[in-house]
Amino acid sequence: MKGPISSAIASDRDERRSAWQVFRAPLMIGLVSAAGLAFGLFGDGLWDSLCWLGLSVPILLSLIHGVPWKRSAKQA
Amino acid sequence: MVSARATRVWLQIHTWTSLISMVFLLMLCLTGLPLIFHHEIDELLEHPIAAPPMPADTPALSLDRLIESARNQLPSQHALFVTLKEAEPLVTVAMSATAIPVPGQFHRITVDARTGAVLGEEPPHQGVMDIILQIHRDMFAGLPGELFLGLMGLVFVASIVSGIVVYWPFMRRLEFGTIRDRSSRVKWLDMHNLLGIVTVSWALAVGLTGTINTLAVPLSDLWRAQTMPALLAPYQGKPIAASAAVDAAVTAVRQAFPDRRVSSVTMPTTARFGSPQHLIVWTKGKTALTARMFQPVMVDAQDPTKLTAPPVAWYLYALQLSRPLHFGDYGGLPLKIIWALLDIITIIVLSSGLYLWIAKRWGSRKKSAVVVGSTAPVVVSP
Numbered sequence: 385m386k387g388p389i390s391s392a393i394a395s396d397r398d399e400r401r402s403a404w405q406v407f408r409a410p411l412m413i414g415l416v417s418a419a420g421l422a423f424g425l426f427g428d429g430l431w432d433s434l435c436w437l438g439l440s441v442p443i444l445l446s447l448i449h450g451v452p453w454k455r456s457a458k459q460a
Numbered sequence: 461m462v463s464a465r466a467t468r469v470w471l472q473i474h475t476w477t478s479l480i481s482m483v484f485l486l487m488l489c490l491t492g493l494p495l496i497f498h499h500e501i502d503e504l505l506e507h508p509i510a511a512p513p514m515p516a517d518t519p520a521l522s523l524d525r526l527i528e529s530a531r532n533q534l535p536s537q538h539a540l541f542v543t544l545k546e547a548e549p550l551v552t553v554a555m556s557a558t559a560i561p562v563p564g565q566f567h568r569i570t571v572d573a574r575t576g577a578v579l580g581e582e583p584p585h586q587g588v589m590d591i592i593l594q595i596h597r598d599m600f601a602g603l604p605g606e607l608f609l610g611l612m613g614l615v616f617v618a619s620i621v622s623g624i625v626v627y628w629p630f631m632r633r634l635e636f637g638t639i640r641d642r643s644s645r646v647k648w649l650d651m652h653n654l655l656g657i658v659t660v661s662w663a664l665a666v667g668l669t670g671t672i673n674t675l676a677v678p679l680s681d682l683w684r685a686q687t688m689p690a691l692l693a694p695y696q697g698k699p700i701a702a703s704a705a706v707d708a709a710v711t712a713v714r715q716a717f718p719d720r721r722v723s724s725v726t727m728p729t730t731a732r733f734g735s736p737q738h739l740i741v742w743t744k745g746k747t748a749l750t751a752r753m754f755q756p757v758m759v760d761a762q763d764p765t766k767l768t769a770p771p772v773a774w775y776l777y778a779l780q781l782s783r784p785l786h787f788g789d790y791g792g793l794p795l796k797i798i799w800a801l802l803d804i805i806t807i808i809v810l811s812s813g814l815y816l817w818i819a820k821r822w823g824s825r826k827k828s829a830v831v832v833g834s835t836a837p838v839v840v841s842p
Contacts, residue, residue, distance in 0.1 A: 401632050406628050406631045406632060406636075407628070408636075409636040409637075410624075410627070410657045413657075413658050417659075417662055418661040421661065421785065424791040424795060425749050425781075425790060426748065426749060427747065431748070432791045432795070436791065436795060436798060439662065439795070439798045439802070440798060441658075442658035443801050443802065443805070445637065445654075446655050446658055446659075446805055448637070449637035449638075450655060
């Protein structure tokens with residue numbers, strides 16, 4: 385393996401995280417969005433609102449972490 | 461603990477399942493985006509026939525009288541289906557020049573349920589959205605195309621599962637959500653990992669239900685083959701019932717199934733979707749969950765007291781439940797917007813994955829060329 389991808393996998397034994405530590409956040413997000421998917425089927429009104437809420441979580445996290453405003457703010 | 465060797469195998473699985481399904485998934489995501497708003501776009505492009513305003517308690521005429529109105533409009537044609545609009549006092553009668561209809565050769569006559577006036581004919585559906593839908597469903601290749609896309613859905617699911625497995629070794633030293641600025645490749649690797657992992661539930665749901673939807677035709681055929689022959693055997697070869705009291709049949713079904721709503725009626729027909737001696741009254745539930753569960757009731761065309769409700773197979777329930785979860789049409793406009801955003805995120809995940817693969821191959825080859833010389837080596841990635 386070559387390049388930055390392999391360096392992201394290998395070495396650095398000091399700060400390794402366990403499977404639980406790595407998957408804790410994704411698991412929560414997955415459960416919340418799966419619940420959102422299901423809630424919308426149960427009914428209208430409140431159920432629909434819960435559905436929108438649950439499925440907004442992956443979108444909001446994509447925006448919070450994926451859009452570079454934080455990093456440019458740090459550098460400034 | 462995933463060993464380095466196992467990681468390499470999973471990474472290979474992730475790479476190749478993704479590459480195999482890539483072109484088709486990009487096509488599905490791009491055509492799916494406008495299809496999420498199918499209903500809204502249709503309403504914007506076409507002008508649906510609306511019922512003229514009348515007092516809300518104006519009684520409706522009998523269905524037989526409304527079908528008569530449609531028949532008077534096209535006297536030489538066969539009435540095949542009657543659809544009862546839920547939101548408006550309108551009834552649409554599907555007419556065909558041939559007893560066994562040719563797809564796309566329907567006339568859909570809309571009749572005002574209160575006056576019996578023919579309000580117009582819905583245009584045959586062959587607009588831009590229908591072309592997009594057909595590309596999305598079967599790429600103009602019929603059932604084989606549909607089943608092939610279903611297989612691609614399964615390959616996509618394999619790519620998601622292997623993606624979850626390799627997420628761990630990649631993220632072992634990183635906080636959730638970290639996007640490193642080190643290089644374009646590292647930045648897009650982190651982005652691919654982040655956007656991919658947060659959308660896993662949604663992508664799995666839409667991928668799996670999409671695959672189930674591709675089985676709609678074979679599953680309906682299977683159900684018909686398992687259910688109908690026994691029910692229809694006594695009527696086989698008999699001519700089409702001369703007259704059928706549609707209103708009496710619908711009233712009988714409403715009385716027998718008070719918790720269900722009548723959505724459409726299939727007239728007696730020799731075509732394979734119906735019976736020559738029965739009206740098939742299609743009902744659905746009244747709650748949000750059961751509104752997508754269709755149950756047919758066969759009503760004897762001569763004697764509306766003779767009802768038969770063939771039990772619906774479990775796989776048809778699965779099919780009916782898969783539709784909303786694929787289309788995202790069960791939570792109003794906000795859910796459609798969420799569906800579209802998640803679709804766009806998936807497009808970013810797909811294209812960043814493709815970029816990472818190309819960058820790795822191209823990058824490695826360039827580096828090897830510097831070391832080894834001009835003999836371009838076969839790069840065994842990763």
